[in-house]
Amino acid sequence: MPRSRISPAEGLTALLGLALAGAGLLLGTGRWRAGGLLAGAAHATFCATAAIPNHPLSGPLVRRFRPEAPDVWLTIDDGPHPESTPAILELLHQHNARATFFVIGRNAARHPGLLQDIAGAGHTLGNHTHHHCTASFWTAGPRRIAREIDEAAAAVAAAGLPPPRYFRAPVGMTNLFVAPALAARGLLRIGWSARGFDTRARTPAAVVGSVMKNCRPGTIILLHERGPAAGVRSLAPLLARLEKRSMRCVLPSDPELIVDGAGQ
Numbered sequence: 342m343p344r345s346r347i348s349p350a351e352g353l354t355a356l357l358g359l360a361l362a363g364a365g366l367l368l369g370t371g372r373w374r375a376g377g378l379l380a381g382a383a384h385a386t387f388c389a390t391a392a393i394p395n396h397p398l399s400g401p402l403v404r405r406f407r408p409e410a411p412d413v414w415l416t417i418d419d420g421p422h423p424e425s426t427p428a429i430l431e432l433l434h435q436h437n438a439r440a441t442f443f444v445i446g447r448n449a450a451r452h453p454g455l456l457q458d459i460a461g462a463g464h465t466l467g468n469h470t471h472h473h474c475t476a477s478f479w480t481a482g483p484r485r486i487a488r489e490i491d492e493a494a495a496a497v498a499a500a501g502l503p504p505p506r507y508f509r510a511p512v513g514m515t516n517l518f519v520a521p522a523l524a525a526r527g528l529l530r531i532g533w534s535a536r537g538f539d540t541r542a543r544t545p546a547a548v549v550g551s552v553m554k555n556c557r558p559g560t561i562i563l564l565h566e567r568g569p570a571a572g573v574r575s576l577a578p579l580l581a582r583l584e585k586r587s588m589r590c591v592l593p594s595d596p597e598l599i600v601d602g603a604g605q
């Protein structure tokens with residue numbers, strides 16, 4: 342089926358642009374109340390699409406894939422870190438599991454050897470911005486978004502590795518400026534469909550329970566390198582549980598990815 346020319350995100354961006362232009366006209370002709378209301382509505386819509394993690398209206402997004410076997414895609418965010426990455430790699434090796442590491446550019450620049458270890462073990466790297474500004478990335482304009490993406494990509498390149506093809510925003514929150522920046526760089530935004538909330542003070546059993554509740558073939562699992570219940574602490578029991586259910590952690594191929602909000 343051919344793709345339509347305008348994606349939902351592009352359509353919404355155009356609509357918001359029209360609304361703001363209309364608000365400007367109204368305000369310029371002294372119709373303060375109507376202009377203010379229209380500008381407020383456009384602003385609220387922008388914030389709503391940005392503030393909801395994994396919102397498909399803020400651009401193409403992958404949250405699941407279509408595996409041929411009962412496979413899942415394990416993604417691990419916020420590394421690399423010398424206290425967590427080597428132990429995670431060892432655990433993945435023991436379970437013959439593959440994962441994608443969404444690395445923070447600033448951390449990657451400090452530890453290029455860890456990036457090489459990750460790639461050398463057959464895992465993939467994703468771009469998770471350079472500074473991982475959880476509170477403000479979703480409010481950023483096009484220039485800052487481009488800088489965050491490009492600096493993280495440069496940190497990976499400095500380790501002598503190919504540029505990541507996947508992107509994940511800090512806490513999954515983006516805005517309408519992110520999609521065009523990703524498209525221009527050939528990056529695909531990856532969300533998740535099962536998470537363990539392992540950055541909170543929880544038991545590993547609770548983390549595993551949260552993941553497994555939503556875990557089925559084609560699920561994208563979100564875990565973290567750093568946090569009270571993150572790293573091998575929860576990954577070890579999770580991998581054991583997945584094995585019991587005969588579910589493998591694999592790296593999906595492009596045709597297996599299900600892209601939402603791409604105007605297809």
Ligand SMILES: [Zn+2]
Nearest residue numbers: 418419511512
């Ligand atoms: Zn993160």
